[in-house]
Amino acid sequence: xxxxxxxxxxxxxxxxxxxxxxxxxxxxxxxxxxxxxxxxxxxxxxxxxxxxxxxxxxxxxxxxxxxxxxxxxxxxxxxxxxxxxxxxxxxxxxxxxxxxxxxxxxxxxxxxxxxxxxxxxxxxxxxxxxxxxxxxxxxxxxxxxxxxxxxxxxxxxxxxxxxxxxxxxxxxxxxxxxxxxxxxxxxxxxxxxxxxxxxxxxxxxxxxxxxxxxxxxxxxxxxxxxxxxxxxxxxxxxxxxxxxxxxxxxxxxxxxxxxxxxxxxxxxxxxxxxxxxxxxxxxxxxxxxxxxxxxxxxxxxxxxxxxxxxxxxxxxxxxxxxxxxxxxxxxxxxxxxxxxxxxxxxxxxxxxxxxxxxxxxxxxxxxxxxxxxxxxxxxxxxxxxxxxxxxxxxxxxxxxxxxxxxxxxxxxxxxxxxxxxxxxxxxxxxxxxxxxxxxxxxxxxxxxxxxxxxxxxxxxxxxxxxxxxxxxxxxxxxxxxxxxxxxxxxxxxxxxxxxxxxxxxxxxxxxxxxxxxxxxxxxxxxxxxxxxxxxxxxxxxxx
Numbered sequence: 001x002x003x004x005x006x007x008x009x010x011x012x013x014x015x016x017x018x019x020x021x022x023x024x025x026x027x028x029x030x031x032x033x034x035x036x037x038x039x040x041x042x043x044x045x046x047x048x049x050x051x052x053x054x055x056x057x058x059x060x061x062x063x064x065x066x067x068x069x070x071x072x073x074x075x076x077x078x079x080x081x082x083x084x085x086x087x088x089x090x091x092x093x094x095x096x097x098x099x100x101x102x103x104x105x106x107x108x109x110x111x112x113x114x115x116x117x118x119x120x121x122x123x124x125x126x127x128x129x130x131x132x133x134x135x136x137x138x139x140x141x142x143x144x145x146x147x148x149x150x151x152x153x154x155x156x157x158x159x160x161x162x163x164x165x166x167x168x169x170x171x172x173x174x175x176x177x178x179x180x181x182x183x184x185x186x187x188x189x190x191x192x193x194x195x196x197x198x199x200x201x202x203x204x205x206x207x208x209x210x211x212x213x214x215x216x217x218x219x220x221x222x223x224x225x226x227x228x229x230x231x232x233x234x235x236x237x238x239x240x241x242x243x244x245x246x247x248x249x250x251x252x253x254x255x256x257x258x259x260x261x262x263x264x265x266x267x268x269x270x271x272x273x274x275x276x277x278x279x280x281x282x283x284x285x286x287x288x289x290x291x292x293x294x295x296x297x298x299x300x301x302x303x304x305x306x307x308x309x310x311x312x313x314x315x316x317x318x319x320x321x322x323x324x325x326x327x328x329x330x331x332x333x334x335x336x337x338x339x340x341x342x343x344x345x346x347x348x349x350x351x352x353x354x355x356x357x358x359x360x361x362x363x364x365x366x367x368x369x370x371x372x373x374x375x376x377x378x379x380x381x382x383x384x385x386x387x388x389x390x391x392x393x394x395x396x397x398x399x400x401x402x403x404x405x406x407x408x409x410x411x412x413x414x415x416x417x418x419x420x421x422x423x424x425x426x427x428x429x430x431x432x433x434x435x436x437x438x439x440x441x442x443x444x445x446x447x448x449x450x451x452x453x454x455x456x457x458x459x460x461x462x463x464x465x466x467x468x469x470x471x472x473x474x475x476x477x478x479x480x481x482x483x484x485x486x487x488x489x490x491x492x493x494x495x496x497x498x499x500x501x502x503x504x505x506x507x508x509x510x511x512x513x514x515x516x517x518x519x520x521x522x523x524x525x526x527x528x529x530x531x532x533x534x535x536x537x538x539x540x541x542x543x
Contacts (some may be wrong), residue, residue: 004193004249008038011222011248015039015049015181019219022120022179022209023067025060026345026359026370027093027266030197030204032185032224033066034252034261039183040069043082053107053158055087055179057117057205057370058345058411061094062266062356071097074105087159087176089113091149092401092408093356101149101407108149108407109159111140113344114374114415115174117205121371124211129175134378134418135161136170137463139402140410144460147174149407180219182209185262186240189251191231193243195223199275201264201360202346203240203369210245222248226262266356273362280350280363286332287325289528291436291443291479294496295426296325297525298477299386300333302424304533306384307338311540314383315340317416319400320358323386323426327351333533342382344412346373374412377419384422387413390431391457392476394511396464396485398425399457410461417462422473425462427452429478430508436479441527442498443480453490453509464490481505482521488514494521 012035015021025031043050054067061067067086071094074080085107091098101108111119112134119130139145140161147161148154162173184206186195197203213219223246254269255261263269272278287293303326306314316339318324330339336349343352343361350363376382391399398417401408417423428434430449437444464485467474474485481501482494491514495501501518524531 004246005228006248006250008034008250009042011035011250012038012042014220014222014248017049018051019049019181020053020055020177020179021181021183022055022212023060023183024185024204024206024209025056025066026058026202026204027356028062028065028260028263029201029265029345029359030185030206031060031066032183033060034255035183035222035224035250036060036066036069037261040073050081052083053085053177054083055116055176057089057120057209058113059088059090059093061097063093063095065260066094068094068096071100074100078105085109085153085156085158087111087116088409089116090409090411092411098407102405104150104152107153107156107158109147109153110149110409111147111174112410112414113370113412114378117208117371117374119174119176120205120208120212123178124208124215126215129173131164131166131171131173132378133171134415135172137466138414138461139459140414141172178215179209179213182213182219182221183224184209184221184241185224187225188227188229188234189223189225189249190229190234190243193223193246193249194234194239195225195241195246196234196238197240198238199226199264199270201274202367204345205370207241207369208371210241214245220247221245222250224250224252224262226252226254265353265360268357274360276364276367284331287328289438291428291438292322292325293329294438294443294479294525295322295428295477296329297531298482298521299323299326299424299426300329300335300533301522301525301531302475303339303384304335304537306422307537308539310383313338313340315342315381317342317344317377317382317385317420318352319385319387319413320354321388321427323388324352324354326386333531335534335537338537342373344373344377344416346370374415377412377416380419380421382420384424385416385420386424386426387417389425389427389452389476391452391454392425392490393454393457394489396467396474396490397457397460398462399459400461402459402461404458413461423467423475425474425476427478429480429505438526441523443496443526445480445499445504449508451508451510453511455510483513486514490514491516492518494519496521497523497526
């Protein structure tokens with residue numbers, strides 16, 4: 001029998017030059033940072049493996065760890081032949097890698113998370129690529145940037161996106177080279193390599209990566225684990241990857257603050273609440289009333305209206321930033337049994353962790369694999385989503401994060417936004433130097449604004465035109481105004497009490513929205529007491 005449990009250097013020595021390497025990881029969650037460190041060490045010592053192309057389901061990195069260390073190596077050695085390219089949905093937590101991409105030192109491509117996870121399964125069955133309407137009319141569309149993040153990618157075209165037509169409808173065909181090496185992470189391995197993930201924050205795409213690597217012609221799967229047990233100690237239903245699919249197992253330790261080899265998230269090495277082994281019991285204090293909370297409240301009002309309209313509880317995705325604040329409002333208003341929150345990485349219910357810990361949750365009641373979560377999103381099985389925005393233009397196009405010199409990638413945004421039948425974008429009306437406060441149930445606005453409602457967004461990540469074609473309900477919710485997307489463009493439908501529409505709204509937009517009837521936003525949003533939304537939601541029980 002092949003010796004399966006080996007040292008990290010021995011396992012890395014099995015990776016050939018020119019390999020296409022798929023690596024699991026959603027920020028720090030499921031990221032095999034120890035294996036990535038050893039991969040870098042091997043190259044520094046021997047010059048091998050080299051000419052690697054790296055693919056991930058999200059990004060196995062946080063600042064200073066994982067792929068960000070590879071980005072630092074590339075910056076220090078611009079002529080390196082270690083890594084030739086990356087296909088990643090998100091570069092935002094790898095600032096050094098972003099710099100290397102912007103400097104055109106390495107090929108860089110980006111697809112949405114849900115497309116990569118579906119592509120892993122597609123390549124596993126020998127199909128040419130993923131067909132989807134996700135990305136049409138956005139920077140991912142080949143008629144715009146085509147998913148290329150720099151000139152080197154445009155020149156080499158290792159990864160491509162093609163526009164195709166089927167049944168008189170446009171689709172995109174996403175194509176990339178099949179991985180022949182997989183670096184994955186689990187908690188426990190038994191004697192034959194069966195893997196379980198009981199202490200991990202999420203499942204990620206670990207099994208899908210294995211399926212893609214092992215598809216004909218089969219490649220090498222290397223797993224990083226914390227501990228080993230004898231055969232039979234892992235319950236068969238708890239095995240995430242069957243042992244015969246795993247070639248080599250490397251045992252590591254959690255690591256210190258400066259190593260973080262096997263931490264659950266960026267901030268937690270081991271928290272039993274995150275792994276679901278202990279309940280989440282924390283005294284709750286409502287968030288103070290701010291302009292941001294007003295926005296989150298308005299989102300939750302819309303969700304409660306949806307509950308009443310559908311006559312049942314709803315399934316919702318909340319994005320990072322201000323939309324995530326809606327979870328606090330839902331908790332304050334005791335709406336958890338009416339609004340079921342999901343995190344794109346797989347958790348259902350509970351409270352999503354912020355910033356570099358995003359992807360993990362506390363108090364969740366279920367976790368499903370990342371690919372399954374995005375199948376539900378892309379298929380429209382959820383009822384609504386609330387996502388952040390940085391720019392909106394007259395056609396309703398949205399740019400959530402891109403700026404010159406900043407290439408975070410789309411993350412899960414395009415799949416969630418296209419799949420969800422209702423999209424409630426939420427964010428501040430302006431950016432820049434602002435002093436916006438709530439006083440006496442009214443909004444007070446003092447600012448030197450950076451305009452966010454612009455003539456044309458810098459990068460289209462959500463297409464208003466295609467959203468209209470798909471018949472989606474789209475709203476843009478801010479602290480002072482609410483807009484709807486219509487076939488005629490963005491329409492102003494509500495304004496906050498106490499503001500001057502011309503002075504505080506229209507004069508701070510680069511385009512004139514459609515204006516027909518403008519209602520006043522619900523005054524309760526601006527008053528420092530509960531909204532009483534649970535009582536409204538209970539109306540469906542009384543029917």
